[in-house]
Every structure is written in structure tokens, then in C-alpha cells.
Amino acid sequence: MKKLxxxxxxxxxxxxxxxxxxxxxxIAQKEKYENIIPNPGFEQYSTYPIGWFYxxxxxxxxxxxxFSATNTSPDVYGPNVLVPKNWKEKGFGxxxxxxxxxxxxxxxxxxxxxxxxxxxxxxxxxxxxxxxGQNYTISMDVAQLRNxxxxxxxxxxxxEERVLHRNEDCLLNQPVVNFSKVIxxxxxxxxxxxxFVAREAAQYMVIGNFFRDDQTQSRPAKLDFGxxxxxxxxxxxxxxxxxxxxxKNDLRFVTLRQxxxxxxxxxxFEFDKADLxxxxxxxxxQLVAIMENDPMMEIEIIGHTDDMGSQExxxxxxxxxxxxxxxxxxxxxxxxTRLVITGKGNAEPMATNATEAGRQKNRRIEFRILKMxxxxxxxxxxxxxxxxxx
Numbered sequence: 533m534k535k536l537x538x539x540x541x542x543x544x545x546x547x548x549x550x551x552x553x554x555x556x557x558x559i560a561q562k563e564k565y566e567n568i569i570p571n572p573g574f575e576q577y578s579t580y581p582i583g584w585f586y587x588x589x590x591x592x593x594x595x596x597x598x599f600s601a602t603n604t605s606p607d608v609y610g611p612n613v614l615v616p617k618n619w620k621e622k623g624f625g626x627x628x629x630x631x632x633x634x635x636x637x638x639x640x641x642x643x644x645x646x647x648x649x650x651x652x653x654x655x656x657x658x659x660x661x662x663x664x665g666q667n668y669t670i671s672m673d674v675a676q677l678r679n680x681x682x683x684x685x686x687x688x689x690x691x692e693e694r695v696l697h698r699n700e701d702c703l704l705n706q707p708v709v710n711f712s713k714v715i716x717x718x719x720x721x722x723x724x725x726x727x728f729v730a731r732e733a734a735q736y737m738v739i740g741n742f743f744r745d746d747q748t749q750s751r752p753a754k755l756d757f758g759x760x761x762x763x764x765x766x767x768x769x770x771x772x773x774x775x776x777x778x779x780k781n782d783l784r785f786v787t788l789r790q791x792x793x794x795x796x797x798x799x800x801f802e803f804d805k806a807d808l809x810x811x812x813x814x815x816x817x818q819l820v821a822i823m824e825n826d827p828m829m830e831i832e833i834i835g836h837t838d839d840m841g842s843q844e845x846x847x848x849x850x851x852x853x854x855x856x857x858x859x860x861x862x863x864x865x866x867x868x869t870r871l872v873i874t875g876k877g878n879a880e881p882m883a884t885n886a887t888e889a890g891r892q893k894n895r896r897i898e899f900r901i902l903k904m905x906x907x908x909x910x911x912x913x914x915x916x917x918x919x920x921x922x
Contacts, residue, residue, distance in 0.1 A: 565768045565769050565770075565771075565773075566659075566768070567766045567767060567768055568658045568659040568660055568767050568768070568769075569656055569658060569659070569737070569765055569766065569767050570596075570597040570656065570657075570658075570659055570809070570810050571595070571596050571597045571598065571656075572764060572765045572766060573631060573632045573634065573635075573763060573764050573765075574595060574598070574608065574610070574632075574634045574635055574636050574763065575610075575632045575633065575634050576595075576596035576597070577594055577595065577596055577610075577634075578593060578594060578595065578596045578802060578805060578807065579593055579594055580594075580612075581594045581608050581610065581612075581613050584607070584614070584615065584616050584619070587603055587605050589603075590605055591605055591606045591607075591608065591654075592803050592804065593803075593804065593805075594608055595608060595636070596802065596807070597656055597657065597802060597809065597810075598636075598654055598655065598656050599654075599655055599656075599803045600652070600653065600654065600655065601653040601654070601655040601695045601696060601697060601703065601738050601740070602651075602652075602653055602696075602697045602698075602699060602700055602701065602703065603697075603698060603699055603700050604639075604649035604651065604652040604653070604700050605649060605652065606636055606637065606638045606652045606653070606654050607624070607625075607636060607637040607638070608634065608636055609625050609629070609634060609635050609636065609637065609761070610629075610633055610634035610635075611633050611634070613625070622677075622679065622755060623677055623678040623679055623680075623719075624637070624677065624759075625637075626678065626719070627675055627678075627719055627720075627721075627761060629763060630673045630675070630721040630763050630764060631673075631763065631764055632763075632764075634763075635673075635761050635762060635763035636654060636761070636762050636763075637677070637759060637760065637761045637762070638652040638653065638654060638739070638740060638759070638760055638762065639651065639652045639757055639758065639759050640652070640683060640685070640686060640740060640741035640748075640758045640759070640760060641681060641683040641685075641741060641745055641748055641750055641757055641758030642681065642745070642756055642757025642758060643702070643744075643745050644745065644756070645755075645756040645757045646756075647755075647756075647757045649700060650702075650745075650757060651700075651701075651702040651703070651740060651741055652740060653695075653703060653738050653739065653740035654738070654739050654740070654762070655694070655695055655736060655737065655738045655739075656736070656737055657694070657735055657736055657800060657809060657811065658734075658735050658736065658737060658767065658811065659810050659811050660735075660776075660811060661692075661733040661734065661735045662690060662730035662732070662733060662734045662735070663730060663733070663769075663774050663775075663776055663777070664730050664731060664732060664733060664777075665729065665730065665774055666729070666730050666769055666770075666773070666774045667727060667728075667729055667769070667770035667771075668727065668728055668729075668730060668767060668768065668769055668770060669725065669726070669727050669766075669767075669768050669770050670688055670709050670725070670726055670727075670728065670765075670766070670767050671723060671724060671725040671726075671765070671766045672723070672724055672739075672762055672763070672764065672765040672766070673721050673722070673723055673724075673762070673763040673764045673765075674686065674715060674717060674721070674722055674723075674724050674760055674761065674762060675717050675718075675719065675720055675721045675722070675760070675761040675763075676715065676716065676717045676718045676719065676758075676759070676760055676761070677718075677719075677755070677759035677760070677761070678718050678719040679718070679753055679754040679755045680718070680753055680755045680757060680758055680759040681750045681751060681752070681753040681755065681756065681757060681758045682714050682715060682716035682717075682718070682750065682751045682753065682758070683714060683715065683741075683748055683749065683750040683751075683758035684711070684712050684713055684714045684715065684748055684749040684750070685710060685711070685712060685741045685742070685743045685747070685748045685749075686710070686711045686715060686724070686739070686740075686741060686760060687707030687709060687710040687711070687739070687740065687741065687742045687743075688707055688708055688709040688710075688726075688728075688737060688738070688739055689703070689705040689706070689707050689708065689737070689738040689739075689740075689742060690708050690730070690732070690734035690736065690737050690738075691705070691734050691735075691736045691737075691738070692732055692733060692734050692735060692736075693736070693888060693889050693892065694736050694888055694892065695736060695738050696888050702741070702742075702743075702744060703738070703740065703742055704742060704743075704744075705738070705742050706742070707742050708728040708730075708731075709726040709727075709728050710742070711724055711726070713749075714749050714750070714751060715760070716751070721761075721763070727770060733777075735811075737767065739762065739765070741758075779797075779798065781795075781797035781798065782818075783796075783815060783818040783819065783822065783912060784818065784911065784912045785911075786911070787910050787911060788822065788826075788901060788904065788908075788909075788910045788911065789901065789904075789910065790901050790902075790903065790904050791900065791901060791902075792900070792901050793834075793898055793899075793900045794898060794899055794900075794901075795882075795896055795897075795898050796815055796819070796857075796896070796897045796898065796899065797815075797896070798811070798812065798814065798815040799812045799815055799816070799857065799896070799897045800812050801853055801856070801895075804849075806849065806852035806853045806855070806856045807856070808856055808857075808860065816857070816860050816861075816864075817864075818912060819857075819861065819899070820861060820864045820866060821912050822912055823861065823866045823870065824866075825908060825909055825912065826904050826905050826908035826909075827905075828903060828904060828905040828908070829870065829901065829903060829904045829905070829908070830870045830871070830872070830901075830902045830903040830904075831870065831871060831872070831899045831900060831901055831902060832872045832873070832874055832899065832900040832902055833854045833857050833858055833871060833872070833873045833874070833897065833898075833899050834854060834873075834874045834875075834876055834897065834898045834899065834900065835849075835850035835851060835852075835853040835854035835857075835873070835874070835875045835876065835897055836850055836876050836877070836878070836880060836881075836882075836894060836895065836896050836897070836898070837849055837850045837853075837877055837878050837894065837895055838878060838881070838885050838890075838891035838892075838894040838895050839878040839881070839885040839891075839894075840885075840891065843877055843878065843879075846877035846878045847875050847876075847877035848875070849875075849877075850875035850876055850877050850878075851873065851874070851875025852875075853875075853897060854873040854874060854875055854897065855873050857873075857897055858871045858873050872902070878894065881894045882894060882896070
């Protein structure tokens with residue numbers, strides 16, 4: 533065989549080049565339409581889970597990129613997560629993950645039962661906003677808690693703003709996808725799939741039951757509530773792919789000048805943390821390009837928060853978030869000597885803190901140009917065109 537390869541090595545080389553240039557169609561498509569849900573299999577943790585959850589805030593602090601849309605407490609199952617004895621005896625957590633080591637669980641039915649939190653919801657900020665008019669496919673692995681009621685109405689809601697209800701009520705938002713038939717998958721995994729057309733540039737997705745119990749079908753079971761395990765959630769574009777509209781806040785629109793204060797509208801962090809969200813990558817790379825285009829430029833990175841929490845806590849969080857942006861720039865070869873950080877806490881709001889939309893605007897990163905080359909370009913090089921969405 534070695535002798536054969538030696539004599540015909542030239543032809544083997546040509547075949548390899550051909551395969552590299554023209555990959556199989558199914559492989560190319562797999563790479564082309566990526567899953568826009570971060571941490572889709574719940575394998576990443578922000579902090580190590582200890583014990584069981586009793587409020588939505590516990591879930592939000594543990595799961596990376598995911599959070600509870602209400603004060604109810606979705607459950608996390610994974611390595612070394614201990615299920616309390618009284619719940620373990622009912623079968624909670626006895627199923628194995630379909631893939632990886634972790635998954636989550638939510639109650640979707642049973643407000644007349646004795647179980648607390650009869651409607652639980654998990655929410656995530658997408659890697660990119662949905663494109664209006666674009667077709668998407670949503671899929672997830674679902675299993676039912678043994679002895680719980682088989683129920684209907686497992687749905688998906690998308691929203692331009694974060695869905696946040698500081699109570700334990702049922703959410704009645706209109707789902708873009710709703711699995712309206714009774715799902716009977718007791719202690720076994722099944723794959724659910726559906727398609728929808730985006731109607732808005734939504735950036736958040738919520739999963740749960742968006743109908744009251746009297747609007748939800750169920751079948752009798754030993755436990756008088758419905759409970760689903762969820763894993764491996766995917767949201768992908770379906771061809772034809774529409775161009776991505778240009779964001780009016782794109783940094784390529786901004787004119788640069790010394791002492792100018794510029795808001796970074798597309799920098800996002802995990803809930804109540806200083807960890808950068810994956811969808812921040814594009815704008816951070818644009819900031820890197822600005823700094824590279826002018827090696828003399830020096831900037832002040834300023835962090836802000838909303839008014840939730842104490843002033844001391846918010847000052848610390850805003851400083852940590854500014855530091856996270858600086859760390860990203862340094863890791864992308866921008867000298868730390870060109871970067872200064874400041875935390876302002878909630879001292880300088882740019883909108884009302886009375887609404888979630890206002891609080892979202894107040895949670896922001898800005899940068900001020902302290903020094904720059906007068907002869908440097910005052911905008912990022914390159915034309916502003918709509919993206920391909922790939």
C-alpha cells in the first residue's frame with residue numbers, strides 16, 4: 533500500500549484538493565445555519581449548583597445565559613446536583629441526559645395541585661436577533677417526569693424585550709410555536725420540531741405553557757401535575773436566507789472625535805453578572821477595529837447599571853463589566869495602557885427605571901475617546917452593507 537501511494541501520490545493529492553474545495557452539500561449546510569441559542573444543552577454553569585432551587589433567581593444565577601422569566605424556579609439536573617429526598621421519591625431527576633451531562637426541568641400544569649410553582653418558564657437571549665420574514669426551525673429534546681400527567685401546550689414565545697414578571701403567575705403571551713397535542717413521553721426522550729416565520733426582530737426566547745390549566749389537555753396520572761425535562765434546544769434559519777437589516781446603532785455609523793462619549797448599544801452581559809454574552813462579539817470586534825485603525829487612540833470604558841440592587845452593589849457590578857470589556861480588548865492585542873475603566877453604577881440613567889425597557893437601556897457600556905490621532909480615519913474602514921445572515 534505504501535508503494536502504491538508513493539507511485540500515485542500526485543493523483544491522491546489532486547483528489548484531496550477537490551474534496552477540500554467542494555465539501556459535501558450536507559456538511560456545508562450544517563456549518564452555514566448555526567444554532568443561535570447559547571448553551572443549548574445546559575452544560576455551562578455560571579456558578580456551581582448547590583442543592584435545590586426555590587426561586588427563579590437561584591436558577592438564573594446558576595445556568596449560563598439562561599434565566600427564569602418569573603419568580604418560579606426551573607430545576608437544573610447535572611453532575612453532583614442533589615435532589616431533595618421528598619422530590620427524589622417522586623422520580624425527579626432519575627432520567628439520564630439525552631446528551632452531555634446536564635438538562636433542566638419545568639412544571640407546566642397543575643395549579644390545583646399541591647406542587648408549588650405550577651407554571652415555570654426558561655428564557656434565553658439569542659446570539660442574534662431574529663430577521664423579520666425569515667423562516668426558522670425550533671427543536672428540542674423533551675421527556676416527561678415519571679408518574680406526572682401527560683399534558684399539552686408546550687410553547688415557545690419570542691420577544692424584542694426581555695420577558696420578566698416578578699410574580700409566579702401564568703404567562704399568557706402568544707407563542708410562535710405551540711405543541712398543542714398531549715405529549716406522552718414518560719421517562720423517555722423524544723424530539724419535538726416545528727417551524728415559524730419571524731414577525732419581529734426578537735432577541736429573547738421563552739419556553740413553557742402559555743395557557744391556563746382549563747385550556748390545557750391532560751391525562752390522569754399518579755402525580756397531579758405536568759412536568760417536562762428539556763435538553764438540546766436548537767433554533768436555526770431555514771433557506772432562503774434573508775439579508776440582516778443594518779442596525780442603526782452600528783459603530784460604523786459613528787463619527788469619531790476626541791472627548792466624544794459613545795454608547796455601545798450591542799454589548800450584553802449575563803443576568804446580574806459581568807460575563808459577556810456571545811452576541812456582544814460583533815460590536816466588540818468593531819471596537820477592536822477602531823483601536824487598531826488608530827494606534828494612538830486611548831479610551832475610557834464606562835459601565836452603567838439599572839437601579840435594581842444597592843448603590844454599592846451596582847457600582848461594583850458596573851466596574852466589573854467595564855473590566856470585562858477591557859479584558860476582551862487586551863486579549864485581542866489592544867495594549868492595556870490605552871484603556872481606562874470606570875464604574876458609574878446607577879448614578880447616570882439614560883431612561884426610566886420604572887419599566888424593563890428603560891432598565892435595559894440603563895444597563896450599558898460606553899466609551900469616551902481620551903486621545904486620538906487627528907489624521908486617523910474618523911470612521912471604521914469598510915462600507916456599511918446589510919449582512920447575509922449566515
